[in-house]
Amino acid sequence: MRQVFDPIEHGTWTSAVVGLGYVGLPLVVTQAEAGIPVLGYDVSRETIDALAQGRSHIDDVSDGELAAVKELARFSADPADLAAADVVFICVPTPLAVGKQPDVAFIERAAEAIAGALRPGQLVVLESTTYPGTTSDVVQPILERSGLKLDEDFLLAYAPERVDPGNRSFGTANIPRVVGGVSADSTAAAEKAYGRFLAKVHPVRDARVAEMAKLLENTFRWVNIALVNEMASIARSIGVDIWEVIDAARTKPFGFMAFYPGPGVGGHCIPLDPFYLQWAARLTGEDARFIELAQVINARMPQVVVSRLQDALNDRALALRGAKVLVLGVAYKPNVRDYRESPSLEIIGLLQHAGAVVSYADPHVPEVDDHGVRLDAVEATPEAVRDADAVLILTDHDDVDYAAIAADAVLVLDTRNACRRRGVHSERVVVL
Ligand SMILES: NC(=O)c1ccc[n+]([C@@H]2O[C@H](COP(=O)([O-])OP(=O)(O)OC[C@H]3O[C@@H](n4cnc5c(N)ncnc54)[C@H](O)[C@@H]3O)[C@@H](O)[C@H]2O)c1
CATH class of the missing domain: 3.40.50.720 (NAD(P)-binding Rossmann-like Domain)
Incomplete structure (x- = not known):
């Protein structure tokens, strides 16, 4: 790794988080709690003003937790402030466009804001859930428009966020983190960076592996929820209580994981992410029939x-x-x-x-x-x-x-x- 990345190598880096929602705000707090100076940047003035006044809009971050890190965490709506950070994390939304196509416009806008402030020595890490290839094919070209070069001037990696809002046992700090760079130096730098404030980091070959790992995790949930919803219909038609069936099956100590039926699948992740994978599969001519079937049942x-x-x-x-x-x-x-x-x-x-x-x-x-x-x-x-x-x-x-x-x-x-x-x-x- 070049000398310009010494703060990352030596664990003296400062950070910025772009997008302060369910993912970004806990990331700000977790880093500040680990003693890392961090800037929270968001395009929403309202969010920045509230946070600057110590008011959290996220269930998993209390006002007390914000107050406890106020010496190290500050907030800004000015993208020029991103230049001061050595490591910049992107945590912006990845919704679906019409026709259930990936919409990476928020990632593009965030990358453009970072590119406008990019300087030698920075590591940029994308955390938003997205299709394999986004980090190298969408983010990297935008950053390179600044005239700076990957590996020489900046590093770039993908590290999917796995936070589970409302989960009291697992939060940003103790969920193992998968990291994959668009270059070997990028992977190494991201592994080092996360190792400074997270319990466990799992480096993989490259960003695409990390991007696909996240989609596998969420698609796994999506198809298993569909399976158990279908099981509930079958159980009902034959006069068996599905909840009792699941309680019985889950006594098996291996090879079974309990999922439960429900009124449908919600949230910003599970109902959307499988379509990112399906879209990426279609580009290569592959079918994603499990995903389609699960969609029919869950919908x-x-x-x-x-x-x-x-x-x-x-x-x-x-x-x-x-x-x-x-x-x-x-x-x-x-x-x-x-x-x-x-x-x-x-x-x-x-x-x-x-x-x-x-x-x-x-x-x-x-x-x-x-x-x-x-x-x-x-x-x-x-x-x-x-x-x-x-x-x-x-x-x-x-x-x-x-x-x-x-x-x-x-x-x-x-x-x-x-x-x-x-x-x-x-x-x-x-x-x-
Ligand atoms: N919510 C979860 O449980 C969860 C878990 C794992 C992964 N993810 C993924 O993380 C990403 C973020 O999700 P979230 O739930 O935190 O979203 P969110 O909607 O809660 O927050 C996103 C924030 O980004 C801000 N933003 C939008 N465009 C911006 C830009 N160009 N520059 C700066 N800020 C910008 C918004 O104002 C908002 O405050 C998504 O890709 C999502 O799929 C979410």
Whole structure:
């Protein structure tokens, strides 16, 4: 490695994080906690102003944690400030464009901002989830437009973020990190850099391996969720309780990993990432039939939930049209406020379309405005629960009194098995 990269070699580097969302902000805090001076950069003025005032917008980062690192972590919306950092991490969104095509425009904008401030000695690391080849084919040419050269002036690597919002056992600091550079020096530098603040780093041959490893992980979840959703339908048709089946299967100490059925797949990662892989596969003429099949099964789950609710109401001589439905939980997973791609929104939309009168309660989400659904949360008071013709559990947050819900409700459709998992059993609770 050239002398210009000495701060990285000797562990005296400073850093910058581009994009301060669910991935970027915990990365800022983790580095600062390890004693590394770090600049958080974001295009959102609102985000920067809030952070500069010590207010976090991310569930996994408390205001107290921000206050504890305020000497080392500072925030800016000025891309020129990126020049001061030796290592620059990119943590911007990677959504899907129309037709479920990868949209790497945020990565391009971030790379352009970095290129505008690029100086000899910097290591740039892309953390956003993306298709194999993005780091070398999209980011590298943009950085080289600055006139600086890979290996001589700057280094470039990919290191996928695996953070699992709401997970209290694993966070940025203790999740093993895969790193792959677009050159051997880049891999070595990224391994050194992460080794300064993370427990375990796993270097791989190059950036493409690291990019594909992330997509394999998330596609694995996606197809296994589809498999278990299909199993749930089969179990129901033959009169077997899928939850009991899974509990039995998971006693096998090897060769089985439990996945659970649910109302659909949400969040910014699992429902999107497989399409990045499918797109990359198609470019090479390869089919990705598992991914397609999983999409068909997972995408129909909101409709399955609505049909199931309709059946349960029908059993009580009630129609869905005009029924009062109280939805419990709109976040895409427990104990977070993120409702991006949450199946709850689609389900609420379908219920409204069928003429149901829908309200929702979610201690983490005060209002929703997405997929044509605009609602403010209500409190799941005993009166509200009693007043509903059906309570529909879509997210199993911990801070909900499921025993009280089951006691007060006329009918509960529990798509997460949230009640029984907490020892709450009632004739009025039906599972998906
Ligand atoms: N959220 C997760 O659980 C998770 C886990 C692993 C990987 N990822 C991946 O990490 C990436 C980021 O996801 P996220 O959930 O943190 O996104 P996010 O939407 O929470 O945050 C992204 C941030 O980037 C900012 N931004 C957008 N364009 C920018 C630019 N050009 N320059 C600077 N800032 C910019 C936005 O203002 C926002 O604050 C995605 O590729 C995602 O797939 C997410």
